[in-house]
């Protein structure tokens with residue numbers, strides 16, 4: 592289980608200084624400091640097999656980044672057991688650092704005023720990558736990410752998407768087998784998101800790399816992750832197949848029809864809960880257990896020009912997970 596990840600009852604508490612509002616509060620807090628404990632991660636356990644790509648989802652402040660930082664050795668856990676690629680991350684052994692990488696979409700490791708290639712050379716020295724391997728890996732990454740035209744420009748002149756591609760290359764030069772990706776596509780346009788996604792998949796396949804990925808873009812998750820872990824308020828709400836999540840949480844599918852003649856809303860409602868009507872387009876919820884029967888009825892009885900049945904959008908399904916938790 593060399594490239595796997597084992598997490599048992601992992602927790603992280605932060606002690607935060609609380610100050611009362613106003614001048615009086617500031618004065619009092621000089622003498623009597625008040626602290627509050629924030630539980631960012633609360634006794635989570637999971638295992639990830641080598642080569643798996645797992646989506647790590649949750650709303651803002653759920654505990655995703657804190658978990659990733661513990662997994663990559665940047666934060667010391669408050670309690671629990673953690674084994675990543677056979678190492679205890681916080682011991683920060685050189686051999687451990689060579690096996691992992693943490694890419695944060697909102698933080699750059701590239702040196703701003705000089706071309707990305709210079710950062711690559713710095714990383715070659717840091718990770719002690721032999722020349723031949725460095726050349727080979729840089730060549731592969733240039734091909735996979737189409738970096739050639741970007742490498743000689745100062746990083747500050749690159750677009751956000753171009754910078755992200757260089758960021759990924761810089762983070763993967765040492766060919767880590769375990770990669771933590773925190774919002775790798777944030778702020779990128781749809782085409783660039785797709786490029787980054789394809790690259791992550793290709794890297795995973797080529798090196799059998801284990802990937803834990805957070806993203807607010809559900810397209811990333813559906814394209815890359817068979818399995819998802821959902822976290823909220825530091826606790827795991829779901830860990831399993833994405834398909835099972837959709838089935839469990841959304842016991843319905845969405846039928847989208849294009850009508851060839853108007854139909855009264857009251858009549859449409861008899862086929863299922865209406866999500867949207869804007870003639871000629873209509874969306875109706877169909878019970879998952881009877882999709883074929885309900886579809887046949889619609890096609891036989893309504894003036895339908897076009898008809899599709901889909902799973903509800905992932906955003907809605909994840910929303911249901913959080914709603915269920917707070918209910």
Ligand SMILES: Nc1ncnc2c1ncn2[C@@H]1O[C@H](COP(=O)(O)OP(=O)(O)OP(=O)(O)O)[C@@H](O)[C@H]1O
Nearest residue numbers: 605607629631649650651652653654655656657658
């Ligand atoms: N250094 C810190 N000191 C105090 N509290 C912190 C610290 N880092 C994180 N927290 C708190 O821990 C909780 C979890 O934060 P974390 O950044 O892990 O969430 P996240 O799921 O990554 O959210 P986002 O999607 O917004 O990045 C939040 O309540 C946050 O305010």
